Amino acid sequence: MTLQLQNHFEDFEAPRFQSVPVTLFGRYMLESKSEYACQTVEMSPGDMLLFGPAKPNVGEKVIVYLDELGRFAGVATRVDGAGFAMSMNLPALKRDKLADQLTWFANRHAVGLPEDRRHERVVPLMRRANLRLADGREFIVKILDISLSGVGIETEVTPPLGSQVVVGTTPAVVVRHFPGGFAGEFTKPFQAGQVDESTRL
Known part of the structure; x- marks a missing residue:
């Protein structure tokens, strides 16, 4: 289904930002105030391709609500039998946040990371650890739990x-992210029996 939709969009103009294939669900509203269910095909911080039952006119304002990302306002740039493309002019902070989120979606799909924690969590005895970020900065942090x-x-x-x-x-x-911290998925999960209160990362 998605491959067919992507083929329909092959002749769309190249986006201003790097697009990633991503399937997200939500709804959109046209200028008529009518709302319809939709599914994204590709998305970037400046553009998105949508599959939906009702087509806007080129230049028409569209508001999209995606279940995992929230609200986006834009303008329809192309209309096709499979759906339509729209451009968005986001504030810099929201654009950067969306780029991070899309990177996560793309990485999750590529390496098959689970979306939710699927294993029992334990609180370790040794709760202080060193955190090293991708840019090399290091911080002492508190471990809330491990699975x-x-x-x-x-x-x-x-x-x-x-x-x-x-x-x-x-x-x-x-x-x-959550207030006061974040959750991470291990690149290489532990095996059953390897995690308990004495575990040190």
């Missing part, structure tokens, strides 16, 4: 979603 597949970190540092970090000596990918 076979990931770790919860309490810190004021907020590395971008999808970025690579090293907790102690254990590589991980940042998958979720």
